[in-house]
Amino acid sequence: MVKEQVLSKTRFMAGLQCPLRLWLGLNEKNAPEFEVDEVSRARMESGNRVGEIARDYFPGGTLIEGERYEYEKKCALTQEALKNGHSIIYEAAFMHEGTFVAIDILERGSIGWIIREVKSTTSVKTVHVVDAAIQLMTARSAGLDVVRADLLHLNRECQYPDLANLFTSADVTAKAEEMMGYLRARESELKCVMVEDAPEVEVGAHCDSPRACAFKSRCWPEIPEHHISTLYRFGQAKTQALIEQGVHTIDQVDSSTKLDSIAARQVDSIVSGRVIVEAGLGPDLDSLILPAAFLDFETVSRAIPVWEGCSPYTQVPVQFSCHFMDRSGALQHHEWLAVAGCDPRPQLAEALVKACEGAETVVAYNAGFEKGCIIGLAQACPELEDQLMAIADKLADLLPMVRNNVYHPQFHGSFSIKSVLPALIPGMGYKNLDIASGDVAALKLENMILGQIDGNTDELRSALLKYCEMDTFAMVELYRKLQDLAG
Numbered sequence: 093m094v095k096e097q098v099l100s101k102t103r104f105m106a107g108l109q110c111p112l113r114l115w116l117g118l119n120e121k122n123a124p125e126f127e128v129d130e131v132s133r134a135r136m137e138s139g140n141r142v143g144e145i146a147r148d149y150f151p152g153g154t155l156i157e158g159e160r161y162e163y164e165k166k167c168a169l170t171q172e173a174l175k176n177g178h179s180i181i182y183e184a185a186f187m188h189e190g191t192f193v194a195i196d197i198l199e200r201g202s203i204g205w206i207i208r209e210v211k212s213t214t215s216v217k218t219v220h221v222v223d224a225a226i227q228l229m230t231a232r233s234a235g236l237d238v239v240r241a242d243l244l245h246l247n248r249e250c251q252y253p254d255l256a257n258l259f260t261s262a263d264v265t266a267k268a269e270e271m272m273g274y275l276r277a278r279e280s281e282l283k284c285v286m287v288e289d290a291p292e293v294e295v296g297a298h299c300d301s302p303r304a305c306a307f308k309s310r311c312w313p314e315i316p317e318h319h320i321s322t323l324y325r326f327g328q329a330k331t332q333a334l335i336e337q338g339v340h341t342i343d344q345v346d347s348s349t350k351l352d353s354i355a356a357r358q359v360d361s362i363v364s365g366r367v368i369v370e371a372g373l374g375p376d377l378d379s380l381i382l383p384a385a386f387l388d389f390e391t392v393s394r395a396i397p398v399w400e401g402c403s404p405y406t407q408v409p410v411q412f413s414c415h416f417m418d419r420s421g422a423l424q425h426h427e428w429l430a431v432a433g434c435d436p437r438p439q440l441a442e443a444l445v446k447a448c449e450g451a452e453t454v455v456a457y458n459a460g461f462e463k464g465c466i467i468g469l470a471q472a473c474p475e476l477e478d479q480l481m482a483i484a485d486k487l488a489d490l491l492p493m494v495r496n497n498v499y500h501p502q503f504h505g506s507f508s509i510k511s512v513l514p515a516l517i518p519g520m521g522y523k524n525l526d527i528a529s530g531d532v533a534a535l536k537l538e539n540m541i542l543g544q545i546d547g548n549t550d551e552l553r554s555a556l557l558k559y560c561e562m563d564t565f566a567m568v569e570l571y572r573k574l575q576d577l578a579g
């Protein structure tokens with residue numbers, strides 16, 4: 093069968109989200125939208141590693157190998173493995189009337205075969221059940237007696253170094269069987285899409301579900317500034333209803349529309365074209381007593397934990413920046429960045445306690461994250477527990493102070509520091525840094541600390557230090573600006 097005519101599971105899933113997305117995948121393989129950035133690639137590789145590690149929990153199986161489009165070869169090898177009596181097969185491949193699936197782990201049970209699909213998440217999502225349902229439907233149609241479909245996912249309860257329970261399993265057979273009628277209908281429709289001209293598809297909520305489609309910049313009309321979709325936490329359904337009434341931008345929202353106080357402030361700010369500052373800002377800032385330590389962590393979050401007591405995706409702080417502001421407003425900067433090879437938490441905790449010494453307040457932006465990191469450090473370093481928990485108790489959060497009191501038209505509905513900073517302090521931002529996003533920083537940190545970067549890392553360390561320093565300096569400048577605004 094011509095490879096372009098095969099409805100692989102990946103294509104099936106793309107087509108379920110949007111027939112046009114499926115068609116583009118077949119007909120515009122080299123479209124720039126299909127290029128993946130380094131963060132997405134690293135996530136995919138991490139998922140693949142989880143899949144490979146899962147095989148160790150079902151040992152003794154035979155692996156069906158073959159290049160990506162060698163569908164027939166892989167199916168033939170699977171049939172041979174079945175004939176030879178193998179009871180565990182990795183990447184077992186089946187094709188039925190042009191639909192192709194490869195099952196992560198196929199295991200012979202006492203009354204029939206069990207499909208196990210491996211997911212690198214810590215919970216089961218609907219999209220995973222759809223995935224398992226396609227496998228189940230196709231394997232059964234190809235003649236295999238499958239009695240159960242399981243999703244094997246990472247277990248939050250697992251703690252390094254005991255990885256015996258790294259995976260936990262959810263039986264999704266009944267849910268997958270319920271979906272089969274729908275999937276069979278869509279299967280025929282998608283096979284037609286694959287051989288016809290590009291389908292016409294309206295844009296809509298499906299463009300972001302189950303994941304944001306890479307073709308949005310192509311399909312969606314250019315969105316005007318202050319589009320109604322940027323109204324703060326207004327919700328997709330209510331936004332769509334307003335669009336249907338002809339309301340496209342925030343300045344068109346009339347007074348009969350029910351808004352919460354933050355969204356109402358946003359509307360006022362955009363209509364008046366000025367920054368709005370509430371009287372509550374001053375008292376909120378008064379709760380931030382000097383000396384203060386402006387603190388930010390960078391973390392590594394591994395699917396497969398590597399440090400004592402960590403579970404899948406535990407956020408482990410491996411770097412911090414701290415600007416310490418004394419009573420006069422003068423600053424002193426402290427920073428710490430892990431080196432490769434060892435658990436960074438004991439040394440980081442020690443450096444953190446020193447950096448925050450004497451602070452009345454510890455300031456963060458979205459402080460819940462910093463609090464979680466500090467609690468994790470206290471668990472990992474019990475000898476510093478009291479000092480660390482004292483730091484956690486002093487946390488003050490700048491984010492709600494901004495969100496509840498200030499709106500600038502250039503926030504565009506977001507209160508992330510990367511939106512707030514350039515709006516309130518023009519010229520300040522992350523644009524000129526070699527590392528300018530938390531995702532990239534986390535990836536580089538993981539590679540550096542876990543030894544996946546060879547050679548001299550001085551440049552990388554310097555870029556990481558600058559990025560993290562910018563995070564806390566930004567908070568300092570924001571605090572000063574908020575004081576000005578509060579008068």
Ligand code: SF4
Pocket residue numbers: 109110111112113293294295296298299300305306307308309311312
């Ligand atoms: S942006 Fe929307 S309409 Fe366009 S291909 Fe993607 S999902 Fe389909």
